[in-house]
Amino acid sequence: xxxxxxxxxxxxxxxxxxxxxxxxxxxxxxxxxxxxxxxxxxxxxxxxxxxxxxxxxxxxxxxxxxxxxxxxxxxxxxxxxxxxxxxxxxxxxxxxxxxxxxxxxxxxxxxxxxxxxxxxxxxxxxxxxxxxxxxxxxxxxxxxxxxxxxxxxxxxxxxxxxxxxxxxxxxxxxx
Amino acid sequence: xxxxxxxxxxxxxxxxxxxxxxxxxxxxxxxxxxxxxxxxxxxxxxxxxxxxxxxxxxxxxxxxxxxxxxxxxxxxxxxxxxxxxxxxxxxxxxxxxxxxxxxxxxxxxxxxxxxxxxxxxxxxxxxxx
Numbered sequence: 001x002x003x004x005x006x007x008x009x010x011x012x013x014x015x016x017x018x019x020x021x022x023x024x025x026x027x028x029x030x031x032x033x034x035x036x037x038x039x040x041x042x043x044x045x046x047x048x049x050x051x052x053x054x055x056x057x058x059x060x061x062x063x064x065x066x067x068x069x070x071x072x073x074x075x076x077x078x079x080x081x082x083x084x085x086x087x088x089x090x091x092x093x094x095x096x097x098x099x100x101x102x103x104x105x106x107x108x109x110x111x112x113x114x115x116x117x118x119x120x121x122x123x124x125x126x127x128x129x130x131x132x133x134x135x136x137x138x139x140x141x142x143x144x145x146x147x148x149x150x151x152x153x154x155x156x157x158x159x160x161x162x163x164x165x166x167x168x169x170x171x172x173x174x175x
Numbered sequence: 176x177x178x179x180x181x182x183x184x185x186x187x188x189x190x191x192x193x194x195x196x197x198x199x200x201x202x203x204x205x206x207x208x209x210x211x212x213x214x215x216x217x218x219x220x221x222x223x224x225x226x227x228x229x230x231x232x233x234x235x236x237x238x239x240x241x242x243x244x245x246x247x248x249x250x251x252x253x254x255x256x257x258x259x260x261x262x263x264x265x266x267x268x269x270x271x272x273x274x275x276x277x278x279x280x281x282x283x284x285x286x287x288x289x290x291x292x293x294x295x296x297x298x299x300x301x302x303x304x
Contacts, residue, residue, distance in 0.1 A: 090208065100236065
């Protein structure tokens with residue numbers, strides 16, 4: 001069994017090209033394909049290097065589709081949007097100001113070892129992130145407004161960075 | 176990757192870190208961000224009645240190069256007119272700090288921050304560019 005490297009990530013797993021995705025179906029399809037292309041099963045085959053490329057491709061596809069931010073970026077790329085167009089444009093100053101305030105709050109909480117404050121920030125961030133993801137689903141699957149979706153993806157990228165900052169602070173205080 | 180001594184110096188001894196009150200006379204704010212790395216940079220300028228930038232502040236969440244780039248431009252814009260400040264180019268910032276190619280985008284962000292701050296000042300003072 002070999003993987004058709006020309007298929008896009010959604011087609012590879014037999015999933016529809018949609019942002020809203022059935023994660024269980026993705027996990028199941030990934031496990032099934034992974035078993036088929038696993039190097040332990042393909043190493044003896046004449047074209048074992050091709051099989052290795054297939055295994056890498058399957059994992060790359062899974063990683064890209066699993067996370068909302070990379071899944072959205074991939075859908076925009078499939079729709080013909082360049083990486084520069086996705087990353088390059090800036091985000092409204094008001095939004096950036098709010099991001100700066102969040103980062104200050106994380107820094108402050110970390111400075112005084114305030115785990116409760118950090119956990120509250122994490123909770124607020126989760127609620128905000130869920131809202132942004134719902135908006136992305138509407139823009140990508142509903143209205144098909146790619147420009148708006150690209151802007152929302154950029155906003156989500158800042159939220160992901162913030163999430164890393166909070167996790168990092170919580171991990172540091174745990175130790 | 177190793178940082179140059181100049182980057183380290185700005186990182187360890189940031190110049191003009193902090194904020195002015197938004198409503199303070201002559202203060203304008205430039206907010207920029209780079210989605211790809213998640214960096215957020217705020218540059219504030221304080222412009223005197225004579226149109227000269229008297230003082231500047233920055234607050235940056237990002238890597239050492241982004242912090243150094245914004246720290247450096249707060250020094251460079253001081254004493255300049257708005258139009259002179261706009262002549263500061265990212266290439267000069269990158270050269271001064273000896274930024275490696277992968278960090279050049281940090282200097283671009285700092286140049287964008289100057290533009291955003293000047294644009295904010297002109298907007299507040301009714302000057303159309």
